[in-house]
Amino acid sequence: MMNEPKNNRISRKEFIRKSSAGILSVGLLGKASLLLSNSGKGFKPASPQTRFLGRTGIKVTIIGFGASRTQEPSLLKSALDTGINFIDTGRSYANGQNEVMVGKVIKNIRKDFIIQSKIRIPLREKGKELKTVEVSKKIKNLMLSSLNASLKALQTDYIDIMLIHGANSVEIINNEAVMEFFRTAKEKAQIRACGFSSHDNQVELLKAANESQFYDVIMVPYNYKGSYIHSNTGHFSEYDKDALESEFLKAEKNNIGIIAMKTCSGGPYSPNEKSEPSFKDGLKWILDHSYIHSATVAMGNISEIKENIQVMLNN
Amino acid sequence: MKKRNLILSILTLSLVNLSVVNLHPGELKSLIPTTGELTPFIMSEDPQYYYPDNLYDYINGAAPIFNSYGMEEMVTFIVMNKNDSSEIVVDIYDMKDSLNAFGIYSIERSPEYKTVSFGSDGFHSDISLFFWQDTYYVKLMAYEDLPGTAESLTQLAGIISGKIPKRGSRPYIFSIFPEKEQIKASERYINQDVLGQEYFTNGYSIEYDHKEYSYYVFLIQGVTNKQTKQNFLKYQTHLSINDQIINDNLNFGDQAFIGKDNYYGKMLFARKGTFIIGILGMEEQKIAEQIISGMLTRLGNNIGKKIY
DSSP states (O other): OOOOGGOOOOHHHHHHHHHHHHHHHHOOHHHOOOOOOSSOOOHHHHHHHHEEEEGOOOEEEEEEEEGGGGHHHHHHHHHHHOOEEEEEEOOTTTHHHHHHHHHHHHHHHHHGGGEEEOOOOOOOOTTTTTSSHHHHHHHHHHHHHHHHHHHHHHTTTTTEEEEEEEOHHHHHTTHHHHHHHHHHHHTSSSSEEEEOOSSSSHHHHHHHHHOOOOOOOOEEOOOOSEEEEEEOOEEEEOHHHHHHHHHHHHHHHHTTTEEESOSSOOBBSSSSSSOBBHHHHHHHHHSSSSSEEEEEEOSSHHHHHHHHHHHHHHO | OOHHHHHHHHHHHHHHHHHHTTTTHHHHTTSSOHHHTTTEEEEEEEEEEEEETTTTTGGGGGGHHHHHOOOEEEEEEEEEEEEOEEEEEEEEOOOSSSSHHHHHHHHHTTTTTTTEEEEEEEEOOOOEEEEHHHHHEEEEEEEOOTHHHHHHHHHHHEEEEHHHHOOOOOOOGGSSSSTTOOOTTTOEESSSEEEEEETSEEEEEEEETTTTTTEEEEEESSEEEEEEEEHHHHHHHHHHHHOOEEEEEOSOOOOOEEEEETTTEEEEEEEEEEEEEESSSSHHHHHHHHHHHHHHHHGGTTTTTTTO
């Protein structure tokens, strides 16, 4: 694994702190855009930018709230008050308590929001154990158990998008037991769309998904750099950007919904020599590609929400 | 000269070898049960170690929150019960200090889980058992709920808990909070972005059950009076911009206001020295004031000091 020198890495928090003086004094797009109010007379962006997630019929804001970094319901509510309608969580975040937090916030306003959650298939190695009928049955039971736990935690009877969390092999996504689970969950209206997220191996998996056309939504790291160093963990990953974009174009033709993640982990971006690099421009670069339907950004505090919603207002 | 270079080379190689050996530091390794200690279990997968910069490879998006609580190292392995071939995944996190170990534990638990008496505190569901002890957070997870699963989890928890020399205890600062109406197992330590505000760190909260609704008590411990005062003002300004201040003309503590949070509802916030206390979701102002007064009295001479 290649590591960039640490002194080239600027964390998102540091970046916001350094540029915060300008942000807070000027108010970015004006005071109105920063108001996160529930007062009833509070401001909400007139028309937050949205896109349809492929063939799913699900309309999501181009910025989604990645809930993994917070357990604070007030923060999530603030994000939703800006007009963001798309929430990304996962069964394994905080031992299921992240879903509980999301459920508390949206329980009385469920129909207004799109929830995406994830199921981990607990295998230690790439598809190694998926070969026997007995294990396949075990997988289906585990996934069902996880789905039921998610529905209960989220206080809902349906989840809009359910993903396999961190799929890393074609064997997993093409496994018949996994696909059967998703088919059944859709028939029972427990989920509206299915898919997978992948942190590594995304080109290979996207290729397989384009071939099978089974999955409705795919979530992968994507940014201008073609690589990322995760600002919190230092995890480095890179991918063949050209090959990935070629698969994105095929996915677009196949009407598959594509969600970008790790959008800020490639660092701030400048579209030209005159502009200061910013995470906002990094997000814009991603969303300028029509095959990307939304970018989920993990947000931990109000400052990060304020920065990210600019893209939703301006794009 | 040749002899000197040779000696230097040997010394360099020795140092390099030492650093390679110390890639898996000894402490966590010492918590892994030996073959004899594991009975009736056997190791079915060798221990794998993860660190802040590669924890992501193991638990993906769940990693950042562990790192934010200062995780130093973790080890994971799988054991199998020889009696029924069922497997349990063991994750042991070294959180470097007991406050952070408690903190990450508190984020992952729920009042709905059943408590267990392992380590400093623990809880279990049908197929998992988690506990924290000293600077460690231990997670035992079975794949499925078989007849012997609960017993296996309990047995294994006892084995691992017995390997951790110290115990640890609930952070003292929670004794400042009122006991009445407290919801059991709702204490939380939030080390950063308390209430979603990046300038608020070192926060403690407990949930309470009052009549037909619940409310929360938060205590945020600042570093200096000046900084705490500034942070209080920042929060007040943030709420003011969003039309969420109801009354800031209060004669209470060093600073105080009544506001409305977009999720919690009505809140009373007050500062005394380096402590900020917030009562969120309590409709009755008098009760909120009494809670804060009581906490400030119990804080007593600790105002201005750092306590855990």
